[in-house]
Amino acid sequence: MTITYLEAIREAQSRALRDDPRVxxxxxxxxxxxxxxxxxxxxxxxxxxxxIDSPISxxxxxxxxxxxxxxxxxxxxEMQFADFSxxxxxxxxxxxxxxxxxxxxxxxxxxxxxxxxxxxxxxxHSQSIEAIYAHYPGLVVLTPATVEDAYSMLLEAVAIDxxxxxxxxxxxxxxxxxxKLPSEALPIGKARIAREGRxxxxxxxxxxxxxxxxAATELATEGWEIEIVDLRSVKPLDTDTVMASVARTGRLxxxxxxxxWGGVTAEIIARVASEGFGLLDVPPQRxxxxxxxxxxxxxxxxxxxxxxxxxxxxxxKILRR
Amino acid sequence: xxxxxxxxxxxxxxxxxxxxxxxxxxxxxxARLLDDKFxxxxxxxxxxxxxFLGRGQEALSASVGVSLKKTDIFAPLIRDxxxxxxFGETIxxxxxxxxxxxxxxxxxxxxxxxxxxxxxxxxPMISHLGAMISVVNGALFARRMKGISGTVGATCLGDGxxxxxxxxxxxxxxxxxxxxLVLVLADNQYAYSTPTSRQFVCEDLAEKAIGYGVASHRVDxxxxxxxxxxxxxxxxxxRAGEGPQLVVAKLLRLCGHGEHDDSNYxxxxxxxxxxxxxxxxxxxxxxxxxxxxxxxxxxxxxxxxTAEIEEAVAQVRREPAPDPYDEKWxxxxxxxxxxxHDEDSGS
Numbered sequence: 001m002t003i004t005y006l007e008a009i010r011e012a013q014s015r016a017l018r019d020d021p022r023v024x025x026x027x028x029x030x031x032x033x034x035x036x037x038x039x040x041x042x043x044x045x046x047x048x049x050x051x052i053d054s055p056i057s058x059x060x061x062x063x064x065x066x067x068x069x070x071x072x073x074x075x076x077x078e079m080q081f082a083d084f085s086x087x088x089x090x091x092x093x094x095x096x097x098x099x100x101x102x103x104x105x106x107x108x109x110x111x112x113x114x115x116x117x118x119x120x121x122x123x124x125h126s127q128s129i130e131a132i133y134a135h136y137p138g139l140v141v142l143t144p145a146t147v148e149d150a151y152s153m154l155l156e157a158v159a160i161d162x163x164x165x166x167x168x169x170x171x172x173x174x175x176x177x178x179x180k181l182p183s184e185a186l187p188i189g190k191a192r193i194a195r196e197g198r199x200x201x202x203x204x205x206x207x208x209x210x211x212x213x214x215a216a217t218e219l220a221t222e223g224w225e226i227e228i229v230d231l232r233s234v235k236p237l238d239t240d241t242v243m244a245s246v247a248r249t250g251r252l253x254x255x256x257x258x259x260x261w262g263g264v265t266a267e268i269i270a271r272v273a274s275e276g277f278g279l280l281d282v283p284p285q286r287x288x289x290x291x292x293x294x295x296x297x298x299x300x301x302x303x304x305x306x307x308x309x310x311x312x313x314x315x316x317k318i319l320r321r
Numbered sequence: 322x323x324x325x326x327x328x329x330x331x332x333x334x335x336x337x338x339x340x341x342x343x344x345x346x347x348x349x350x351x352a353r354l355l356d357d358k359f360x361x362x363x364x365x366x367x368x369x370x371x372x373f374l375g376r377g378q379e380a381l382s383a384s385v386g387v388s389l390k391k392t393d394i395f396a397p398l399i400r401d402x403x404x405x406x407x408f409g410e411t412i413x414x415x416x417x418x419x420x421x422x423x424x425x426x427x428x429x430x431x432x433x434x435x436x437x438x439x440x441x442x443x444x445p446m447i448s449h450l451g452a453m454i455s456v457v458n459g460a461l462f463a464r465r466m467k468g469i470s471g472t473v474g475a476t477c478l479g480d481g482x483x484x485x486x487x488x489x490x491x492x493x494x495x496x497x498x499x500x501x502l503v504l505v506l507a508d509n510q511y512a513y514s515t516p517t518s519r520q521f522v523c524e525d526l527a528e529k530a531i532g533y534g535v536a537s538h539r540v541d542x543x544x545x546x547x548x549x550x551x552x553x554x555x556x557x558x559x560r561a562g563e564g565p566q567l568v569v570a571k572l573l574r575l576c577g578h579g580e581h582d583d584s585n586y587x588x589x590x591x592x593x594x595x596x597x598x599x600x601x602x603x604x605x606x607x608x609x610x611x612x613x614x615x616x617x618x619x620x621x622x623x624x625x626x627t628a629e630i631e632e633a634v635a636q637v638r639r640e641p642a643p644d645p646y647d648e649k650w651x652x653x654x655x656x657x658x659x660x661x662h663d664e665d666s667g668s
Contacts, residue, residue, distance in 0.1 A: 024466065049466070050466075054494070055490070055497055057455075057493065059486060059491075060455035060458070060487070060491045060493075060494040063452060063453075063455025063456045063459060063487070064455045064456070064458050064459035064494065065459060066455075066456050066459055067444075067456040067459020067460035067461070067463065068459040068462055068463035068466075069459070070439045070456070070459070070463075071459070071463035071464060071467070072463070072467075073466065073467075087486075090452060090487070091452060091487075094447050094448075094449055094452070095447055097652070098447070098652075100652065100654045101652045102427055102430055102431050102435075102445060103427070103437070103438070103439050105439045105440055138652040139653075140653065140655070140658055160655055162653040162654055188658065189657065235660050236658050236661070
């Protein structure tokens with residue numbers, strides 16, 4: 001039996017609904033239809049009255065979750081695409097993210113963002129916007145890269161007393177499979193060494209972990225041993241694990257599918273440069289998507305996002321210095 | 322004092338009306354005198370940031386507060402000092418919030434009209450207009466899920482907020498879910514300096530209710546008796562399961578947007594129209610006409626409330642200010658998930 005990344009997300013929600021009567025799911029088409037990606041398939045049947053279709057109102061969806069959280073519930077909001085969460089941005093960053101700090105009342109909501117590029121997604125169904133949420137104080141921002149993490153981190157997200165932005169990669173939905181669901185997991189806030197190596201540290205998260213792994217396999221044939229750090233959560237950011245890896249390799253490449261200006265890759269380089277400058281043998285580098293909207297045609301899209309080939313090429317430049 | 326006045330009247334519906342009107346009036350008076358004090362403190366440079374008054378809107382606001390039960394949800398807006406007091410806020414807490422006291426509800430982290438106690442159903446507004454409606458919806462939705470019935474959620478807005486997407490999304494959401502929401506709209510003729518002619522073109526904001534399939538009520542916001550009846554009726558309908566209720570009160574804001582604003586843009590014709598009546602004066606005349614109180618009693622109330630306010634201000638000014646070294650500087654409740662990154666300490 002195998003389980004996909006998408007099925008793991010469904011299973012985690014099914015279990016959260018079963019285990020905790022405070023949990024409910026609210027989002028567009030999540031009810032009887034089971035969601036645009038089927039992440040809530042059969043959940044309305046399993047938990048009657050607790051998987052609820054919303055109007056196309058991202059602002060009101062999040063506001064509603066905050067009110068329910070104040071009343072002690074643990075709502076999960078499904079955004080149909082991460083791109084649309086921008087319509088609910090105000091409620092996320094100004095209402096949910098500030099509530100605890102203002103009032104000492106926690107805001108345990110989970111906002112699921114199906115994010116990242118897929119073939120034919122185009123400018124408004126492909127965005128990677130984890131960095132803008134991470135920029136705001138008061139949010140936990142998660143980016144699971146594996147089936148196991150998609151499951152365990154979503155369960156932990158629902159249990160956390162704070163607003164969580166759960167970035168689930170649409171490209172991984174069907175591509176990624178595991179043998180079974182995990183019984184234990186690393187806690188949120190800890191990065192994972194996805195591959196050990198001594199020549200270069202590649203820091204990646206979500207779908208880019210898999211591109212980086214593929215690049216590492218290719219570079220291994222050339223004799224390079226690449227270490228890959230899977231961040232798992234971009235906020236909090238496990239600076240210690242990154243720094244320890246850079247201490248071993250002396251070289252750093254950060255890879256993100258998001259746009260290049262600011263963002264997660266810039267943040268990692270800023271931290272390593274300011275706190276671990278002496279660990280670096282060569283200047284740290286980063287690889288991001290191009291600074292344009294995400295294109296529609298696969299030829300353009302494959303050139304827009306970092307791929308295994310692009311990562312390998314960027315890595316070679318660092319390794320040859 | 323209030324009890325003495327009430328005891329002097331015959332039993333029955335008339336007493337209830339007298340009782341409720343007097344109670345609402347006293348909240349109006351408390352709010353007006355408290356607002357006046359905040360304005361004075363502002364002019365004396367004793368307040369950080371702005372001061373926002375509810376002058377001219379006390380009748381409507383107090384009517385909301387007295388129509389709710391303590392177990393209801395209330396998300397007031399900037400001109401709701403009267404409603405806040407009627408819902409149970411203390412003068413001391415209001416003063417603490419304006420002076421940024423760490424003992425206040427927002428502990429110096431937020432100020433002025435941004436105050437509330439969420440766990441007591443008293444939600445603190447954010448500045449973004451219309452944003453509190455869906456939060457109230459969520460609380461009502463949660464109560465229904467938990468099997469708690471009979472709760473009403475009320476929130477207040479101005480005419481300007483009806484132009485926001487948040488207003489549209491949330492009122493529609495409340496209608497779809499048939500929530501016991503009472504949306505109280507003070508059509509006070511100006512959103513900051515913008516007249517209603519630049520805000521909307523429908524004849525009356527109550528018309529908006531039709532598009533959402535919700536009930537609407539219109540009322541003269543300068544008339545306390547009318548506000549009590551209309552708001553009370555809307556709250557009762559929501560409580561009875563009749564779905565969202567939109568109350569639109571016409572009145573005039575009798576102050577600037579904030580105390581920094583001399584509001585010289587307000588049309589003098591409006592000031593001299595029935596909309597420009599001071600609701601406190603109108604209510605006072607009603608109380609005298611009905612012989613529910615007299616000038617001497619009113620003077621005593623003013624003295625007592627003023628003394629209470631002065632005492633609260635004196636007390637709060639003796640209280641310590643927030644100390645940045647005591648501040649936790651932590652925006653999430655899960656301390657172990659804090660993104661520790663302090664360049665100074667190099668951690």
